[in-house]
Amino acid sequence: MNSNPSEESLLISQFQSGNTRALSTLYDKYSGALYGVIIRICKDEAQAQDLLQETFITLWDKAKEYDSKKGRFYTWAYRIAKNKTLNAIRNTQDLIQNDDLGVYTNRGAEEINEVDLPKLNGAIKSLEAHHQQALELVYFQGLTHREAHKEMDVPLGTFKSYIAQALKKLREVYQAIIIWIALGIESLL
Amino acid sequence: MNKNEVLTSGLLERYILGETSSSEAAMVESWIAKDAEVKAAFQKMELDFERMAEENAVTPPSHVKAQILKEIAPSKSATQSNWYLGVAAALVLMMGLTSYFQYQKMQKIEDELKIVQQQKELIESELESVVTSYAKTTEMLEFMGAPTTQKYLLNANELAQNATAIGYVNPSAKKVLIDANALPKLDDDKDYQLWADVHGEMINMGLIKKEKALLAYNYIEDSESLNITIEPAGGSAHPTVANLVANVYLR
Numbered sequence: 001m002n003s004n005p006s007e008e009s010l011l012i013s014q015f016q017s018g019n020t021r022a023l024s025t026l027y028d029k030y031s032g033a034l035y036g037v038i039i040r041i042c043k044d045e046a047q048a049q050d051l052l053q054e055t056f057i058t059l060w061d062k063a064k065e066y067d068s069k070k071g072r073f074y075t076w077a078y079r080i081a082k083n084k085t086l087n088a089i090r091n092t093q094d095l096i097q098n099d100d101l102g103v104y105t106n107r108g109a110e111e112i113n114e115v116d117l118p119k120l121n122g123a124i125k126s127l128e129a130h131h132q133q134a135l136e137l138v139y140f141q142g143l144t145h146r147e148a149h150k151e152m153d154v155p156l157g158t159f160k161s162y163i164a165q166a167l168k169k170l171r172e173v174y175q176a177i178i179i180w181i182a183l184g185i186e187s188l189l
Numbered sequence: 190m191n192k193n194e195v196l197t198s199g200l201l202e203r204y205i206l207g208e209t210s211s212s213e214a215a216m217v218e219s220w221i222a223k224d225a226e227v228k229a230a231f232q233k234m235e236l237d238f239e240r241m242a243e244e245n246a247v248t249p250p251s252h253v254k255a256q257i258l259k260e261i262a263p264s265k266s267a268t269q270s271n272w273y274l275g276v277a278a279a280l281v282l283m284m285g286l287t288s289y290f291q292y293q294k295m296q297k298i299e300d301e302l303k304i305v306q307q308q309k310e311l312i313e314s315e316l317e318s319v320v321t322s323y324a325k326t327t328e329m330l331e332f333m334g335a336p337t338t339q340k341y342l343l344n345a346n347e348l349a350q351n352a353t354a355i356g357y358v359n360p361s362a363k364k365v366l367i368d369a370n371a372l373p374k375l376d377d378d379k380d381y382q383l384w385a386d387v388h389g390e391m392i393n394m395g396l397i398k399k400e401k402a403l404l405a406y407n408y409i410e411d412s413e414s415l416n417i418t419i420e421p422a423g424g425s426a427h428p429t430v431a432n433l434v435a436n437v438y439l440r
Contacts, residue, residue, distance in 0.1 A: 020261060023257075023258075023261065032247060032249070035246070036242060049253050057260055060257075060261050071204075074239045075239070078205075078207070082206075083207065121244050123244060139206065139242070145203060160198070167237060171237055174237060
């Protein structure tokens with residue numbers, strides 16, 4: 001994800017003109033991040049693999065709809081992956097609900113403990129617990145702001161400010177990393 | 190919604206997360222398109238989210254990629270039959286021909302690419318010279334239009350067919366521009382030369398080059414007049430006064 005912008009835009013335009021090699025490169029770059037999101041939302045390895053595959057097929061079919069002026073390729077792919085995953089688990093939950101004749105309980109909450117989910121890594125781990133949770137809910141659990149603030153039992157406005165603060169902290173961490181790298185390089189010179 | 194609200198209401202976050210309605214999304218897109226600050230904030234946020242996702246990447250098993258590539262590959266209809274060997278032979282022949290044509294095609298594309306690159310370099314160098322000459326022209330126009338620049342007409346006599354040269358003199362910028370375009374062309378063995386009269390002495394300011402439309406000279410302190418003479422090619426150390434074709438007194 002650190003390639004320079006012109007390299008990325010060349011890749012995207014090749015991808016949009018139907019170049020399968022470009023799709024393969026994009027897969028190598030982004031599949032891990034997308035799979036990390038999908039598996040955390042659906043909590044089922046086999047389903048996550050299917051969804052990752054469907055996501056890339058959709059990206060391929062809808063390649064021409066992507067518009068770089070509206071955001072990065074990854075952002076577009078993330079939204080598609082997330083929507084696909086949410087739709088899929090809604091369908092599964094509907095089935096379970098019908099089978100059990102309405103005695104549906106909060107399946108999602110139970111499964112968090114059942115499945116060995118990948119732990120969160122990187123800068124998000126350095127955030128305060130409530131900031132971490134807020135980001136996790138919207139980004140890695142696929143909840144909307146409206147669902148997530150109820151989950152955390154805080155008003156929507158408070159929740160929005162959690163997200164804003166969490167992003168600010170994240171930015172500080174990433175900038176500090178850049179400065180450390182720069183200082184490191186300087187000390188080598 | 191004003192700019193500050195766009196930046197602080199959580200709208201950008203929700204847009205990246207795909208939670209916005211289509212009208213909200215359209216609003217975000219128009220802000221990104223028209224406002225550099227919103228765009229920069231949005232791009233940073235996108236990168237931060239992306240980096241967080243990258244840090245939390247999980248490598249999918251390799252069969253997923255293989256399956257995707259298989260699904261998007263153009264479908265091939267391979268019919269097996271008794272003429273197995275014949276088909277195989279035909280395929281080998283076709284492959285040989287195809288690769289030969291592919292090779293030729295690639296060579297042609299490579300040649301074309303070279304030409305395009307050369308053209309690009311040529312255009313770049315032309316652009317550079319256009320930019321430089323534009324800068325020079327702008328500088329000259331500014332000089333001509335400056336309030337401290339005086340314009341003088343140097344009316345030539347019959348030696349130069351009564352033509353008119355124009356002088357732009359700016360003592361504070363220590364610069365003189367001469368437009369000698371209208372003066373008649375001289376033979377190769379002759380040149381026009383410009384002189385400044387300082388306290389009765391003619392000081393050589395330089396030749397008026399034949400191919401240039403506008404020429405710049407250093408202004409000489411206390412010049413009382415500008416003078417143009419016709420001299421042997423390459424100019425003279427002292428003016429041939431008999432060949433004085435134009436002069437003007439500076440105020």
